[in-house]
Amino acid sequence: MIRTENLTKIYDGVRAVDSLSLEVKEGEVFGFLGPNGAGKTTAIGMMVGLIEPAEGKCLINGVDVIKNPLDAKRMTGYLPDGVGFYAHLSARQNLKYFSKFYDMESGDADRRIAELLDYVGLAGVEKPAGSFSRGMRQRLGLAQALLNDPEIIFMDEPTNGLDPQGVMQFRHAINDLARKGKTIFFSSHIMEEVQQVCNTIGIITKGKLIASGTIEDVKRKMSGSDRYTILIKVAGDMPKLADTRIMDAVYNNGSAVIESSIDIRDDISTELYGKGVRIREQRLVERSLEDVFLETVYGGA
Numbered sequence: 001m002i003r004t005e006n007l008t009k010i011y012d013g014v015r016a017v018d019s020l021s022l023e024v025k026e027g028e029v030f031g032f033l034g035p036n037g038a039g040k041t042t043a044i045g046m047m048v049g050l051i052e053p054a055e056g057k058c059l060i061n062g063v064d065v066i067k068n069p070l071d072a073k074r075m076t077g078y079l080p081d082g083v084g085f086y087a088h089l090s091a092r093q094n095l096k097y098f099s100k101f102y103d104m105e106s107g108d109a110d111r112r113i114a115e116l117l118d119y120v121g122l123a124g125v126e127k128p129a130g131s132f133s134r135g136m137r138q139r140l141g142l143a144q145a146l147l148n149d150p151e152i153i154f155m156d157e158p159t160n161g162l163d164p165q166g167v168m169q170f171r172h173a174i175n176d177l178a179r180k181g182k183t184i185f186f187s188s189h190i191m192e193e194v195q196q197v198c199n200t201i202g203i204i205t206k207g208k209l210i211a212s213g214t215i216e217d218v219k220r221k222m223s224g225s226d227r228y229t230i231l232i233k234v235a236g237d238m239p240k241l242a243d244t245r246i247m248d249a250v251y252n253n254g255s256a257v258i259e260s261s262i263d264i265r266d267d268i269s270t271e272l273y274g275k276g277v278r279i280r281e282q283r284l285v286e287r288s289l290e291d292v293f294l295e296t297v298y299g300g301a
């Protein structure tokens with residue numbers, strides 16, 4: 001489990017990350033969504049013990065990342081944004097070099113590296129990492145992050161700059177790791193991606209976490225109110241509805257769009273039925289997470 005408490009970083013008097021408190025439970029895939037400069041990289045840097053917080057702390061399975069960095073690192077893997085490697089070494093040689101930081105016995109390391117190279121599709125690639133494409137570097141980065149078979153994996157915008165095939169491969173890898181019970185914390189500025197692979201999300205803007213929870217929770221919280229939008233189509237004329245819980249309504253010929261604080265579809269059906277009106281369609285109008293995100297973070301698309 002990942003838990004941050006009031007995690008804060010100040011650069012030149014500006015709170016790049018401002019009192020970030022969140023919790024990611026074991027086995028969850030958490031999407032950390034925010035526009036450029038929101039503070040995602042800085043927050044992850046603090047969570048993996050690379051950036052010292054001004055205030056607050058991060059606990060990995062209860063272990064304080066600052067107080068017990070080695071214990072925390074044993075449980076975590078980290079794929080940074082723009083991962084770097086020794087350009088003259090091959091994928092295998094790079095991984096062998098990094099394995100030394102985990103006190104892995106040489107034979108065990110070789111076996112693990114072979115397995116990981118196969119997993120990320122780099123088995124048999126012997127050319128130096130300096131000549132790798134961005135996609136290959138990211139895949140090698142993933143292998144590096146998985147070297148110590150961590151329970152918790154942090155990925156900072158892992159699909160950024162990848163071609164569609166590379167993006168798909170990464171999403172598959174995330175799903176696969178999730179199936180194996182890993183806890184995944186990954187940042188992105190792509191709503192659609194987060195929706196596809198995450199159980200829970202958090203939205204950060206200007207250093208502050210403005211909403212977190214399931215995608216449904218976040219949509220609800222970010223829409224600013226608990227409003228439901230209900231679309232109704234009827235046969236013939238649409239009568240005005242009497243339900244006092246209706247906050248707003250637009251009536252057209254044969255249809256209406258109703259805003260209410262709770263889901264009153266059943267009561268609308270009863271009322272229309274009582275008035276002898278036949279309903280052709282009645283449904284909640286969904287706003288996509290993307291709509292909500294753009295409105296809240298950017299003030300509209």
Ligand SMILES: Nc1ncnc2c1ncn2[C@@H]1O[C@H](COP(=O)(O)OP(=O)(O)OP(=O)(O)O)[C@@H](O)[C@H]1O
Pocket residue numbers: 011012016034035036037038039040041042043081189
């Ligand atoms: N080392 C640093 N020194 C000064 N300011 C910094 C430093 N690192 C980050 N910042 C500032 O902190 C803020 C948050 O940056 P950060 O890189 O964490 O955002 P991000 O959400 O990861 O953005 P992106 O999506 O562009 O990578 C930005 O305003 C950035 O300019």
